[in-house]
Amino acid sequence: MPQLDSGGGGAGGGDDLGAPDELLAFQDEGEEQDDKSRDSAAGPERDLAELKSSLVNESEGAAGGAGVPGAGAGARGEAEVGAEALGREHASQRLFPDKLPESLEDGLKAPECASGMYKDTVYSAFNLLMHYPPPSGAGQHPQPQPPLHNKASQPAHSVPQLSPLYEHFSSPHPTPAPADISQKQGVHRPLQTPDLSGFYSLTSGSMGQLPHTVSWFTHPSLMLGSGVPGHPAAIPHPAIVPPSGKQELQPYDRSLKTQAESKAEKEAKKPTIKKPLNAFMLYMKEMRAKVIAECTLKESAAINQILGRRWHALSREEQAKYYELARKERQLHMQLYPGWSARDNYGKKKRRSREKHQESNTDNSLHYS
DNA sequence: ATTCCTTTGAAGAGC
DNA sequence: GCTCTTCAAAGGAAT
Structure with a gap:
């Protein structure tokens, strides 16, 4: 998805910074529309329910289908699960063993947790x-x-x-x-x-x-x-x-x-x-505390999953505000650090994502072969 | 003490 | 131009 707009790039034309972001939200209309109609039609209450069931399925897939990493996602039957989830399944098994669904359940016990609280954002x-x-x-x-x-x-x-x-x-x-x-x-x-x-x-x-x-x-x-x-x-x-x-x-x-x-x-x-925050990061920063408070969740990974869903459930106008904020932040960042490049921070985090990716790729290839 | 997890988006690298 | 990778935040969990 990010690739769609990377060409026109925020750095492209001064004031055009971030413009593609907003465009992107609209370009994705088809796909997003589906997602949104799903979400908004059923209401945000469905967010956690879906998440819950997907997580349950994931853990089931991890527990029951030990040799079939893709089983969990397959059981979910959600459009979004598609490619992105394939890459995540492997990691999900680690993050959501027996314990996590429990903590997540805590959050789910709070009905207001799933209510559209993002609506009263200021x-x-x-x-x-x-x-x-x-x-x-x-x-x-x-x-x-x-x-x-x-x-x-x-x-x-x-x-x-x-x-x-x-x-x-x-x-x-x-x-x-x-x-x-x-x-x-x-x-x-x-x-x-x-x-x-x-x-x-x-x-x-x-x-x-x-x-x-x-x-x-x-x-x-x-x-x-x-x-x-x-x-x-x-x-x-x-x-x-x-x-x-x-x-x-x-x-x-x-x-x-x-x-x-x-x-x-x-x-x-x-x-x-540091890199300037993108629209979603800004959204997360604002909403995290609310989710924590209302869902009694503490694990960022679980919270981020919820926030990711809510992000998709946001209206274009609401998202556009965050895109605009992010654009402003990027502009400021560019002016403050003219020579700065995102590349400067490459390698400063020690990660095993490549390993992880290779693993998941292997899993996928195994799954699909 | 360090890394992972999880999310989306921006940006850079490589082909 | 497209795809892949890395990093940005967060904090509990795992190593």
Whole structure:
């Protein structure tokens, strides 16, 4: 599916960023329509029921059809199961052994869990976003935004840590942060400076871990709207995460390092600039807490499954809002980090997905041969 | 401590 | 141009 629009690409034409996204939602009409008519016809209540039954089938397939990995999906008989599910079955067996359906059942016990709670999302705030001026590309300075929430100070299980861009705009009454918030954070934030740093999601606790003196402070692209030449924006962008997500607290003895070593070290210590969140990620960030609260689920994998279904159940208009948000985030990201490429983060996560894929491919080939 | 799981979408690589 | 792969978030579970 993503491939359909990758050609025209968000990076394609400046303001066209993300436009294909919206198009995509409409291009998929046929398929999606089916999906939607299914979902909406039966109502969102069916989401969890389907998920439940599919999971049950999966686990049955895993337990009963040990030698037939595809059995579970076959039993589901749902259009969506098709190709994508084939790739997942293998993994599902691990995630949903005997235990998971139980936890999921917990969630299913709450009827409101399946109700269309996404409907009361505060999308109206999106209109505000629509009027949000472009960050700096057109030589304009964004309007000063209310100070950010101090994400680093939030407890891990508090309110969902939405992408600040969205968080702000989705709040009907954006709460102005205490005036001394920047002091609390120990950073300088020039008045009248657009708080671009807040437009990206912050890895939990990473703000507090970020070093105060890092190269991007003085990066020209980060001087957006500073208005004070020579005065750094003085706040690390939340999209930037130190390598391994932790700040190196112990100063190393440079005298013991060769130049090459320290160079390599610097390379290694280069903070990671995270990818901007896509529409679905933004949606997940907002809805996760609700699903957790209403479904008493905790496992992200299960929650994400539900969210994925609800995402499909969203109307085009509702989805379009998230696509637009994502587009804005990408624009901001591009302006903040002009040279950044998604490739920069390749290989920074150690994964076995290739192995996994090969395995599942093997499974599939076995299944279909 | 690290990786996996799970979702969708964006973007890069390779053919 | 198409397909495949990786990463983005999240947090419990598994290793």
